[in-house]
Structures are given as structure tokens and as C-alpha cells.
Amino acid sequence: MTTRIDLKLATADRHEALDQAFSGFALTTLSGYSAFLTAHAAALLPLEAHLAAADVQRKVPDWAVRTRKAALLHDLAQLGLPVPAAVEIPAIDPEGLGGAVYILEILRQSARGQLRQVATSADERLHAATRYLAEHQDLPLWNSYSAWLDEQDAARFPALLTAARQVTDVFLLAAQRHHPERLLATMQAA
Template sequence: MAELRTRLRQATAALHEQVDAAYSGFALDQPDDYRRFLRAHGRVLGATEIALERAGVAELLDDWPRRARRHALLADLAELGCPAPAPLQTPRINDLASCWGVAYVLEGSRLGGRVLARRIRQADPTAPVRYLEHGDVARLWPAFLARLEQTAPDCAWAPMLAAAEATFGVFTAAAAIERNYDYS
């Protein structure tokens, strides 16, 4: 049987591409678009992290406090003079399987952060990038995958996949809202 991460990556590949396409529409070297990008993430991240915590993610990932990024995101938004956006409805997290599915998407979302932060800093060296630079990705992602492979294979596949799919969907919806929101 394929590794769980491989199954998740293959099963959600089309949704991952939709998220990438939705966020590639933001010109991060433009201050307004960077704010919209952060607001889109803010519509998903904070409420989803809280939902994960209520569902017991700290039991699955004992280093969860180091992984949570909502405070870094809120600090970046505040520095840019943006209030926290209204959150979208979080994916349902009913069991450990769905907890793993949501966590898979959130943890994977940090992978490109360093590259994006460098691009943003080239355009504006003073831009706040705490959220994008949060955590030691070189350790957090491999540790997450190891934990996923050790602990989650006994979890039911259907709710894990459904939770991952729903999380990708919320990120896509948040990007669309921010791209189309009229701030004038």
C-alpha cells in the first residue's frame, strides 16, 4: 500500500492545483495584493487552527504550539493596518482522521512560505513576513510526515480525505473573496 502522504497528495492534487492557481493571482510585490493574500489566509487559518485544537490536534502533534501560525498572521495584518477578516466556516473535524486531513493541508501550506517571503522582501524589505517565515520548515514538515505515517494509517480514509478536500476548498474560496472584495 502506498504511503499515506502519497495517497493524500495524489487524491488532492487537482484541489491543490486550484489553490495554487487561486493564490497565484495575487501580485505579492504589490502592497494591496499582499494584504489581500494575507487576509485570504486569515479567513481560513485562525478558525481552522482553533477547530483543530478543540479536536485534539495536540494529542497527534505534541509540538503543535510551535506549529500554530495564526498569531504570526495576525501580527503581519496588524502591522499592515488590516483588521482580522471574518473567518469562513471551518472544515468539519469530527474525529482523528479528519484532524489529520486538515492538518495535512495546513502543514503543507507552509512549504512555499520562505520563497514567497524572499520575493516580498525584494519588493519591500520592510514588509512583515512573520507568517510566511513561521517555523523551521526543514524540521516541521518531515516531522509531520513521520507522525502522519506512524499514527494515521489506522484512521479511516474517507473522513481524512474529505477533511483535506474541504480545507483546500476553503482556501480557494477565501482567495476568491479577497480578489473580488471591494475595499474602496
């Protein structure tokens, strides 16, 4: 087996949880897509800052191309949304940074289908706010990342797995905090 396959198998339950958590966001409506972008911003923005501070660019290939902060900030501004409060980022072992990036690349893969959903919206405002979902979809980032991951020493696997799980938990928490149904219930209770 390869490190990538081992990581995929060991995080399969987390992938399913992420899919479930974000499937409840109606990406064809302004409220649903806004909540989706807000949840992603609450997780991705502090996470990318944390990874950059941990010198991820020295460990993971093409990090400068992989970041999606600017695209996400553009989309928030396009829809007139504020930058949300950040989800707390746990300490990630520097040896596991590649596992953190693994989840970000999985989310980039998921963005293809999400972009197709947004494209079906009758609301043109949403179409102008899809840089985050479309960012670098034309580049072979998954292939280059997978090749890099498979070259990693097997002794690093526990750190990679822990980091992947930590990042998944960050996105799950953000999805829970910003889920449209939760926000609606909060507003109705007020």
C-alpha cells in the same frame, strides 16, 4: 505506497487549485500582499481555533509549534489591517484532523517561495510583515509530520482525505473572497 503519498495523489487537483488561487495575489505590492494575508487570516484563524477545540494537539505531533495564528496576527497589525471575517469552517471528523494539518503543512511549504517574492518588494513595510511566511521554516516540521502521517492506520485514510479537501475548500473560498481583482471590482461598483 504510504499514507502521505496516497494523500498527495488524492489531493493533487486541490494543490493545483490552491496554487492557482493564490498566484493572482501580487505579493510585492502592498495591496496584493495585504489581500493575501487577509485571505489567509479569514481561513487560518478560525481553522486553527476549530482544530484546537477538536483537541488536535493530542493527535498531531508538535501542534503548539505548528500553529501560525500569532505570526499572522502580527503581520496584519504590522500593516494596519483588521482581522477579517472568518470563513465558515465545516465540521471535521476528529479522525481526519491530520488531513486538515496536511493542507496547513503544504501551505507552510508554499510559504518559502512566497517569502522570496515578498523579499523582492521595494516596499519595506512588507518586509516587516513576514512572520507568517517565515514561521518555523528552520524546523523539520514537514519531516516529523510526514513520519507521523505514514504511521496512521490505513482505515483512517478516508477521514484524512475528506478533512484535507475541506480545508482546501476553506482556503479556496477565502482566496476568492479576498482576491485583489474581486475587491477592486466591488469598490468600483460601489
